[in-house]
Amino acid sequence: MVSKHTGRLELTWTDKEKTLLSTGDGQYDYTFVDPSDYRVSEVRLLHAVDRVEAPTPEGRPEDLPEPTDDNLLITGDAMHALDALAKIPEYSEKYLGKVKLVYIDPPFNTGQAFTNYEDNIEHSIWLTMLRDRLRQILPLLARDGSIWVHLDDVEVHRCRAVMDEELGPENFLAEVVWQKATSPRNDTTGFSVSHDSLLVYRKTDQWSPNRMKRLASSNTSRYRSRDGDPVPWRDGDATAGKAATNHPMVYAIQHPVTGGLMYPTPGRCWGKAQSWFLDQMNEYAKYELRDIGDEERRAVICGTTPDEVRAGVPAIMLAEPLEDAAKSARARHEAGQWPDLVFLDLNKERLQRKKHLADEGRVPETLWFASDVGGSLRGKNQIRDLFPDLHAFATPKPEELLQRVIHIATDPGDIVLDCYAGSGTTAAVAHKMGCRWVTAELLPATVSRYTKPRLTRVVKGDDPGGVTTSSERVAAAALPDGVTPDEAQEFNRLLNKVANGQGDLDTDTLKALRKLTKTKVETSTLWHGGGGFTHLEVGPSMFEDVDGMVLLADWATQGELAEAMCAQLEVTYAPDGIFAAKEGTVRYVVVDGLVGESTVRSILDQLPDGQIVEVWATQVADGAADLLRKERKGSRLEAIPDSVLDRYRRKASNGSPFKKEKTSE
Ligand SMILES: C[S@@+](CC[C@H](N)C(=O)[O-])C[C@H]1O[C@@H](n2cnc3c(N)ncnc32)[C@H](O)[C@@H]1O
DSSP states (O other): OOOSOOOOOOOOOTTTTSEEEEOSTTSOOEEEEOTTOHHHHOOOOEEEEEEEEEOOOTTOOTTSOOOOOOOEEEESOHHHHHHHHHHSHHHHHHHTTTEEEEEEOOOOSSOOBOSSOBOOOOHHHHHHHHHHHHHHHHHHEEEEEEEEEEEOTTTHHHHHHHHHHHHOGGGEEEEEEEEOOSSOOTTOSSOOOOEEEEEEEESSTTOOOOOBOOOTTSOOTTOBOTTOOSSOEEEEESEEEOGGGOGGGOOOEEOTTTOOEEOOOTTEEESSOHHHHHHHHHTTSOEEEEOOOOHHHHHHHHTSOTTTSOTTOOEEEESSOHHHHHHHHHHHHHHOSOOSEEOSSTTSOOOEEEEEHHHHOBOOOSEEOHHHHOOHHHHHHHHHHHOTTSOOOSSOOOHHHHHHHHHHHOOTTOEEEESOOTTTHHHHHHHHTTOEEEEEESOHHHIIIIIHHHHHHHHTTOOOSGGGEEEEEEESSOOOTTOOHHHHHHHHHHHHHHHTTOTTSOHHHHHHHHHHTOEEEEEEEOOOOOEEEEEEEEOOOSEEEETTEEEEOTTOOHHHHHHHHHHHHTOOOOOBTTBSEEETTEEEEEEEEEEOHHHHHHHHHHSOTTOEEEEEEEEEOTTHHHHHHHHSTTOEEEETTHHHHHHHHHHGGGSOSSOOOOOOO
C-alpha cells in the first residue's frame, strides 16, 4: 500500500551531515570535518599511565557490595576513549554491549566562561558533538541498559529531539527534573533557574528500573498494622483488570458471615489465581469450589452474553453451615495477623488484599529535590572538603544525585560509563556502590587536580564525604501508629516552641508527649575503601598533516606502528615472530619499510598452511601485491597510510564514522 504521508520528524541543523572534531589534544577547539577525516576515523591506542589499588579493609560489614578493581580512568577526548572501548578487542570484549548505565554531563552550551572549560559552542556544534557521542555510546550499552544525559534548559528540547532520532522515541523513559538551587539568584533579569534536566532513554524494552528504597522517614502513614502483623500494610484492591479476557478469574466468593455472594466490580476480575483465593478463604471457614450456574451474573461483569461467558467456572462457596462459618471467621479475625485476603469489617461484603510496606518500594519519580539528593552547592562543598586548597571545580554534581541515578539503573558489579568525568563524581559514587566503571576526561589538568586524586582517595578509603556515610532519622522507640519519624521530630520541635515559658502546662503530659515522639539520627557507613583502577591516556595520532599531506607520525615505527595498525584493523595486537596479530584463518603482518617480492616470499615461508595473510607496509614495491595474491589466494598487501585512509573513507561512506545503531528489535 502506498503511504499517504512522506518525510519524517527530525531536527535539522547547520552541517548536520558532518562530524565534529575537538581539535588538538587536551584542549577545546571545535571544527566540523568530513566524516572520513582521519582525525575522527582513527582508532587511538590507550596507554597505561598508572595503577591505583588498595586491599579490602578487614571487618567491613559483609552485606556491602565487594569493591571493584576492573575500572578505567582515561585522560583524553571522549570521542577517542569511546572508539577505543568499542573497537580495540582488549576493551571491546569487556565493554561492547555490556555497559549498564551511561551518565553524561557534557559541557553545557551556556556561553558561560568557566575556569575549567569553555562552554561557548553554538547549537549546531553542540548537537553534532552530542549526536556523534550518542552513536558511539549506543553499541556499548547493554540491551537492558540506559543512558542519562544531564542538561540545563539551553539544549534540553533540541537534545531530546536528537535522542529520539538516535535511540528511538519509544525508548524515551523520563525527563527528570533536578532542583539544583534552593534559593533564587536575585541578580537575574528574568527567571532564576532552579533546575537541570536529565533525559533518560533505555536501549531496548529489556530495561527495568530498581525501585527506590523506602526511607524510614518517608510518608508511610497509610501503612499500619491493625492486626498485629509484624510488617505494616495498607488495604489494596483484591481485583485486577480485565474481566473481558479473564473469564476464569470472574466468579462468586461467598461471605463467611452474611452468606452473600461477592463478585469483582463490572469489567474487573479477581487479582490472583483461584487456588490462592480458595486457600485464603479457607483460613476463615471451610470452603469448596462449586458450580452455581451464575453465567448470567458473570456475563455482565465480563461484558458479554451468558452464552459467550466461560461455562462452568466454579464459585468459592462455604462447605459448612453459615452459622459455623460465621463463628469460625469471627474467631479468625480476633486471633489477629489476618490472612493476606482481608475483611476490614467482617460484617461488610468487601474483600481487600494486604499490600505490605516491604513488598513495594517506591517507583522512581521525575521530580528530584535538593533536600533529598543535594543541589549544586552540595556538589561544590563536597569537592571543597576534598580539596580545601584548590579553586573549586566549576560544576561538580552532588554524590547523592549520582547515587540515585546509579541505584535506579544498576546493580552492584554492573558497568557504569561517564565520558565527561569532570571531578569524577560518577566514578567515585559507582565505586562506593560496588559498580565497575569507566570514565574519561579531556583536560589533563582536571584529571591531575581533581579526578585522579579523588578516585585515589575513594580507593584508599580516605574520602569520608559524599555517600560514604548516610544518615536517617528513625524512631527512638515505637512511634504512635501512622506517625513518621520526620513528623514526630517536627511535632517535638513545635511542642517545645509552644510549651516554652508556659509554666502552667501539665509537665507530666508534656514529658509523656516528648517521650512518645522521640527520634534519633542513625548513621551507617556504606564505603570503607578497597578495589582499584587503571589510569590510561589516549595516545597520540599515528598520522600528521604536513602541508595538506597525511604522513605517518615520527613515533609510528616498528612495534608501535604494528600496534597502532592492529587498532585500525580492530584485531588484537599479539606479536608472534613476524606476525602482529591473528584472527581466525587470517594472519597480520605490519612492516615498517619496503615490501618487495623477496619479503613476500619470506612471509609466505612462515605462513602456516590453510592461513591467509594481510600485509600492511609503509612502502610497497611493484609486483609484490600481485605475487602475494597469486601465491596465497585471499591474501593482500596494502600501503600505509594510503590504504588506511581509503579504509576510513569506505567506513564513513554511510555518513559518519559513528554509525547509527538500530535500537528497536
Ligand atoms: C559539566 S562537567 C562534568 C562534571 C561532572 N559531572 C562532575 O560531577 O564533576 C563536563 C566535563 O567534560 C569535560 N569535557 C569537555 N569536552 C570533553 C571531551 N571532548 N572529552 C572528554 N571530556 C570533555 C570538561 O573538561 C568537564 O570537565
